Amino acid sequence: MLEIMRKRRTIRIYQDKDVSDSLIQELLKAAFFSPSSKNLRPWHFIIVKDSEMRRKLSEATPWSRPAERAPVVIIVLAEELSEKWIEDCAIAAEHIQLAATELGLGACWLQIRGNMHGDEPAEDYVKRLLNIPDNFRVECMVSVGYPAEEKEPHSESKVRWDRVYAEKFGVRWKE
Numbered sequence: 001m002l003e004i005m006r007k008r009r010t011i012r013i014y015q016d017k018d019v020s021d022s023l024i025q026e027l028l029k030a031a032f033f034s035p036s037s038k039n040l041r042p043w044h045f046i047i048v049k050d051s052e053m054r055r056k057l058s059e060a061t062p063w064s065r066p067a068e069r070a071p072v073v074i075i076v077l078a079e080e081l082s083e084k085w086i087e088d089c090a091i092a093a094e095h096i097q098l099a100a101t102e103l104g105l106g107a108c109w110l111q112i113r114g115n116m117h118g119d120e121p122a123e124d125y126v127k128r129l130l131n132i133p134d135n136f137r138v139e140c141m142v143s144v145g146y147p148a149e150e151k152e153p154h155s156e157s158k159v160r161w162d163r164v165y166a167e168k169f170g171v172r173w174k175e
C-alpha cells in the first residue's frame with residue numbers, strides 16, 4: 001500500500017484509450033470502501049464518458065481542463081446528511097486515485113466545491129449540467145485515463161520530520 005501511495009501522482013494527460021467498465025467498477029468499489037463520519041456513507045458518483053459533457057465539465061473552473069482530455073470523469077457528490085460530507089467525499093476521491101494507480105491508470109482531482117465558474121459557484125454549474133438535486137453537494141471530479149505522461153514517484157524528500165512533534169507542538173519527534 002505504501003508503494004501505491006508513493007507512486008500516486010496527479011496525471012493530467014491521458015492516452016486516447018477507453019477505460020473498461022470493469023476497471024471503473026474497481027475504482028468505485030475502492031470509493032465505497034472508504035470510512036465515513038457516523039458511517040453515513042453519503043456518497044453518490046456520476047460516471048461521465050460523453051465527450052461533449054466532458055468538455056462542458058472541463059469549463060467548470062479554470063483548473064478543470066483535464067476533464068476534456070480524460071476518457072472518464074467521475075463526479076464525487078454526496079447527499080448532505082451531515083456537515084462531514086466534505087471529509088467523506090475527500091476520502092472517497094483519494095481512494096479512487098489510489099485504486100487508479102494500482103490499476104495502471106492515472107487520475108486527477110478537479111476541485112469543484114468552493115471554486116467559481118465565472119460569477120457562479122462551480123458547484124451550481126456542475127449540478128445544472130448533470131441534473132443533480134438541490135439537497136446534494138458536489139466535492140470534486142476525478143478525471144481518469146491511461147497516463148500519457150510519466151511522473152517520478154514521491155521520494156523521501158517529501159517526508160518532513162521537522163513537522164512532526166513529540167507530545168506537544170514544537171518538540172521535534174525525530175532529529
Ligand SMILES: Cc1cc2nc3c(=O)[nH]c(=O)nc-3n(C[C@H](O)[C@H](O)[C@H](O)COP(=O)(O)O)c2cc1C
Nearest residue numbers: 008009010011012061063064066108109110111112
Ligand atoms: C483538494 C485538492 C484540489 C485539487 N484541485 C485540482 C484542480 O482543480 N485541478 C488540477 O489540475 N489539480 C488539482 N489538484 C491536484 C494537485 O494539484 C496535486 O495533487 C498537487 O499538485 C500535488 O501533486 P501530486 O498529486 O502529483 O502529488 C487538487 C488536489 C487536491 C488534494
